[in-house]
Amino acid sequence: MSHIVEARDLTIRLGGKTILNKVNISIRCNTISVIMGPSGSGKSTLLRVFNRLIELNPEAEVSGEITIMGRDIYEWNPYELRRHVVLVQQEPTPFPNLSIFENIALPARLNKVARSREELEKLVRWSLEKVMLWDEVKDRLWKPPTSLSGGQKQRLCIARALALRPNILLLDEPTANIDPVNTLKIEESLKELKNDITMILVTHMPHQAARIGDYVYVLYNGGIVEEGPVNDVFIHPRHEVTIKLLERVF
Numbered sequence: 178m179s180h181i182v183e184a185r186d187l188t189i190r191l192g193g194k195t196i197l198n199k200v201n202i203s204i205r206c207n208t209i210s211v212i213m214g215p216s217g218s219g220k221s222t223l224l225r226v227f228n229r230l231i232e233l234n235p236e237a238e239v240s241g242e243i244t245i246m247g248r249d250i251y252e253w254n255p256y257e258l259r260r261h262v263v264l265v266q267q268e269p270t271p272f273p274n275l276s277i278f279e280n281i282a283l284p285a286r287l288n289k290v291a292r293s294r295e296e297l298e299k300l301v302r303w304s305l306e307k308v309m310l311w312d313e314v315k316d317r318l319w320k321p322p323t324s325l326s327g328g329q330k331q332r333l334c335i336a337r338a339l340a341l342r343p344n345i346l347l348l349d350e351p352t353a354n355i356d357p358v359n360t361l362k363i364e365e366s367l368k369e370l371k372n373d374i375t376m377i378l379v380t381h382m383p384h385q386a387a388r389i390g391d392y393v394y395v396l397y398n399g400g401i402v403e404e405g406p407v408n409d410v411f412i413h414p415r416h417e418v419t420i421k422l423l424e425r426v427f
């Protein structure tokens with residue numbers, strides 16, 4: 178399957194206001210697709226449609242057709258969908274009262290990703306290694322995550338998401354408040370994960386999009402005003418909004 182997410186005529190209204198109007202978007206498998214756009218253009222809202230988290234907002238109205246892995250998202254059980262399509266938010270949100278180990282193990286266990294203690298331990302280690310955090314926390318796995326830095330907490334949240342073995346990661350400005358060293362570690366991890374996972378990344382940072390993105394979609398005024406391979410769009414941007422985003426005018 179070349180396209181893992183397909184949305185046709187996707188219209189989203191929030192509180193009666195149209196945020197996206199008849200948008201078509203196709204996301205290729207095993208790529209990092211970057212969503213850019215000025216503040217308020219609907220980037221986070223779009224991510225939240227893909228795993229139906231938007232339904233938690235009673236003011237949201239969504240129409241159009243969305244398929245994920247060839248299946249209409251409304252045919253999925255939303256909890257099952259959210260195991261395959263996992264959101265990582267801008268603010269790291271580890272469970273403060275659980276140990277570092279349990280932060281990753283609990284959702285994996287609840288979702289029956291690991292069936293034995295041995296499998297679970299392997300999964301926790303694998304997830305932490307994928308985000309280059311294992312060496313930093315292996316001696317304090319049973320401590321709460323409160324002593325971790327912001328960047329380490331965010332990598333823990335990405336590890337927690339990975340332990341669900343998702344097909345798609347939705348990343349909503351995951352490094353917006355993270356220091357440069359942790360940002361590079363996260364970017365490196367995401368690039369390496371592409372063989373297994375498709376990623377949709379919202380970022381305000383053109384440099385990040387250039388470093389790790391494959392395709393870019395620029396949202397503005399309810400639609401996609403420009404899209405294409407990052408290398409093409411960034412070298413020859415055609416729409417004035419893309420040009421301003423690249424110059425960081427917004």
Ligand SMILES: Nc1ncnc2c1ncn2[C@@H]1O[C@H](COP(=O)(O)OP(=O)(O)OP(=O)(O)O)[C@@H](O)[C@H]1O
Pocket residue numbers: 191192193194196214215216217218219220221222223234236
């Ligand atoms: N419940 C709501 N009712 C009405 N409008 C809403 C509601 N929730 C969000 N919005 C509006 O929807 C628009 C899209 O918001 P969204 O957070 O998706 O934008 P964004 O592009 O991710 O912005 P940012 O870059 O600032 O995070 C914004 O104008 C926001 O004010």
